[in-house]
Amino acid sequence: MVVGAATEGTGAGGGSRPRPGARPTGTVTRGTTHRNRLRRMDRWIVAEHGAALRRSPRPPLAVDLGYGAAPWTAVELAGRLRVVRPDVRLLGLEIDPARVAAATPFAGEGLSFGRGGFEVPLGGFGAPGGRPLLIRAANVLRQYPEEEVPTAWRLMCGRLAPDGLLVEGTCDEIGRRHAWVALGPEGPRTLTLAARLADLDTPGDLAERLPKALIHRNVPGEPVHAWLRDLDRAWAAAAPFGALGARQRWLRTVRSVAADWPVRGGHARHRQGEVTVDWSAVAPR
Template sequence: MTARTRPIGSATRGTTNPNRLRRMDRWIAAAHAGMLRRAADPVAVDLGYGAAPWTAVELLGRLRTVRPDAEVVGVEIDPERVAAAKPYERAGLSFAHGGFEVPLPAGRRPLLIRAANVLRQYDEGEVAAVWARLCGRLAPGGLLVEGTCDEIGRRHVWVALGPEGPRTITFAARLGSLGAPSDLAERLPKALIHRNVPGEPVHAFLRDFDRAWAAFAPYGALSARQRWIRAVASLQADWPLVDGPVRWRQGEVTLRWDALAPGASGGSVPDPR
């Protein structure tokens, strides 16, 4: 390749496992079902799918529960990974060599770009430019979902962005393995991973969440799910949550991005101690 056509970005470690991104996929299919149903061209991009194509295969299956004619293009910057994925191609599923330029055939723009565990290796100062580039590739009304999870998908935090920029942030966990909500701090996306310090809104949110989790510990005798639901519900007075019990039951909570954005005032009162 010439410098002019070289994909934009750097190769990831390629770590991947079946069902690693199931929480993110299910949230997309549920929370953004209307977007999928309305789209004229329901094509999604699994950006940086890694050394094996499992996440692209699974994304297609989950999107098709909402939109049976959805398509997925797995995009990888490592040509050897693309070659290894080619045997898995079928109607609606293909793989392409590329990076943040998000290569699609002329005239097509993705309704959805999912970039999971892609930006961890970048500097925080590079995130805004990558977000802007990816959002610039979206179809009108499209969505970028960018975030990080652990190796088997038990803990996950992601940001949802539209062409105008970041909209929401979601925290999701397998509740049976969760010690405290702040355990999710290690999976904050790159834009926030270094911001979990006193004075930053994400730190205040996780502090309040841990306190609520502790306050509702007696509900743990019923189930971790019941404890989570009640802890999340108690946050509504101080934080701008945008979902409800249906999603909370899945071990999720979503709030407006502007409440946790670096330098934002946050949604909670300061800690008096």
């Protein structure tokens, strides 16, 4: 990836603007995709960002960046966002022209596809003007070198609306285990782990799904390693609650770590097999 090759402007919130005719910023990823793979991430987005979508004075724009070889996840995101905002417009972006061509037959009212990368071009795809209220980039940066993550974040955050949200992370092939970072125009805010609890042996198993910014930081001395260690310890201590089911054990685990870590979200989110912590508590040193 030639960082910044397709943009003008600098900084998160700085209004990076793609030059006309410039090639997309990024490289083609493997493109693996399955139906419902991102349902846990989408469920969190709807719950946490639904209020911002509802209060938008104009039809909000959402971007699915790097939807892959098939458009299923973009189509599903559009449907899930419409539960809270029926007039939402969703733009699916891919670098590979062949993927854009394959997705185009699925376009329709409020759903369009185009070619683009981290610079997030917005014109000419049947999408409204203005900045996106949401950008989702799932299983994209995991395939890049770690040192390229800050620039990619900066480019995408620089395209967000003032109250917009970037959700960037990874999951396994069928969506049982997720980890994602939520970022505003100013930069990263939180890290969320989410899992199908019935398949979870320990919270530490989610380490293999950490976003690229953290995947190589799960070593002693790094905050994210301490976070996963404390989750595992609390999970072990909550073993007696396993007799009541994996969910009760998870709820006890989250309640325990919340005494020492800045855990976000309420009981309803934790019941879904999620735990969210402030980015400042797990950011790389």
